[in-house]
Amino acid sequence: METLVIIPAKNESQKIVEVIGEVKTAIGSAGDVLVVDDGSTDNTFEVARLAGAITLRHLINRGQGAALRTGISYALKQNYNQVVFFDADGQMRAEEIPLMLERLKAGDLQVVLGSRFLGKIVDMPLSKLITLKLALLFTRLTSGLKLTDTHNGFQAWTRVALQKLALRQDRQAYASELLSEIKKNNLRYQELPVTIIYSDYSKQKGQSIFNAFNIVWDLFIKR
């Protein structure tokens, strides 16, 4: 199979069916949708399965980084050629998935990183903007990559690129780790404008401002 869209999800039973539907429409028959249930306490897993996604389940919550890694292991085992990371909360637009895949192929790239600051943002809360900008500054310094958006979960990777990754961070610091790995392996990457929509649903589920500090803690002190 060509493409796998990995959607890590925790307690998204409200939104996941809609998201799976949109992603399936966007990729058509050339791809599969994988939902990795990261220890949900609701019925996200069953609901996703019924909606037609391939499903994997973490019995306990290990973090978005860990869920993605499980998804990546699956993708590599099943020999998918392209992998897209997509969020379960409805903040991303599935219509942009084909754009990402096109850019991956057209640019002969190994990674495409979505950037909301190049693209479009709808209704971002100020606290989130501040957190992101701070994280951006920090990550640009530590990863060495010149990016406009360092914490965007909307990404596309080739199989070859994924095989080179050595990922260890389980929780929010995984985003910064992905970038360091790109730098370390000298992967060919480009940013692509994407849209991120902050709905009431996703805002209430979102990261707190303290997560920026958690990321620093994870990367510096837990090393």
Place this chain on the structure above:
Amino acid sequence: MLIKIILLIIVAIIVLRLIFRFKGKDLDVLAFISWLAIWVLAAVIVVFPELTSFIASRVGIGRGADLVVYLSIIFIFYLLFRLLLRLERIEKNITQITSHLALKEKDSPHDR
């Protein structure tokens, strides 16, 4: 004098429990020796508190008690650091197991 006896009895009880744990295979040799050394040192300081004053004045710290506190804090920080590392390792192991189970569950037939 009485306080010294009480403290020594406490240390003796701790050492006895230490030996018991060691015999019961709860502690490995290295850990046993290390902790034993610490408690023997504690006993020595209880019996000869002037020792700490002596060393303290040699290294330029005011009182023996201060020296004991400083050294203890350094030791505790070190222990804490090692503990955090252990915890980190355990967390990573748990994730590995969780991920493995998730992938394995996929391979076995579903009930539908």
